[in-house]
Amino acid sequence: QVLLQESGPGLVKPSQTLSLTCTVSGASVSSGLYYWSWIRHLPGKGLEWIGYIYYSGYTYYNPSLRSPVTISLDTSQNQFSLRLSSVTAADTAVYYCARMGYTNGLLTHFDYWGQGTLVTVSS
């Protein structure tokens, strides 16, 4: 059974860095079989894909994001992380980590998700 769990501060001050970690069990982030994503649900709006990472460290981010984003891996802990710099109130959201699934060899969907963690950006 694949499980993902997000962790990190629930409150971040404006202009600071939002940092979250996703701990994975039941699958290995270093296996090379899967890509790993971060997604957020903005209040009153829909879900927004943030970016993904591969075991090699290759990353790809949503170009429409306003705040600088970094996704990284910690293979020793079987975790991957999200860093969002210079946050504003507009970055307040429920943040999810997820594993990506393939269709016809392309990364097309998200087959396992964490429960999500609410991060509020406020002074």
Place this chain on the structure above:
Amino acid sequence: IVLTQSPGTLSLSPGETATLSCRASQSVSSSYLAWYQQKPGQAPRLLIYGASTRATGIPDRFSGSGFGTDFSLTISRLEPEDFAVYFCQQYGDSSQYTFGQGTKLEIK
């Protein structure tokens, strides 16, 4: 590509059939349309990918269909545990992933 789901809320009784719609602003490859279920406080669960392929462990009461810009999720013989929020998602050019705003399926 913008995905618009309708209705926003659907009120039905157990045993009935639910039909949820997901309309895209541009044509979407059928291979790239997925549906998810989310209950309060729980992780979203993948139901359907490739527009019509059920994910592992998903009962056959759940079925997906459609092509082009119009897709639907049908849930037959509604069970009490089916009442949740459902959202669609598409994969587009340049590795862009977008989601619909969701349909809440509530007990009538």
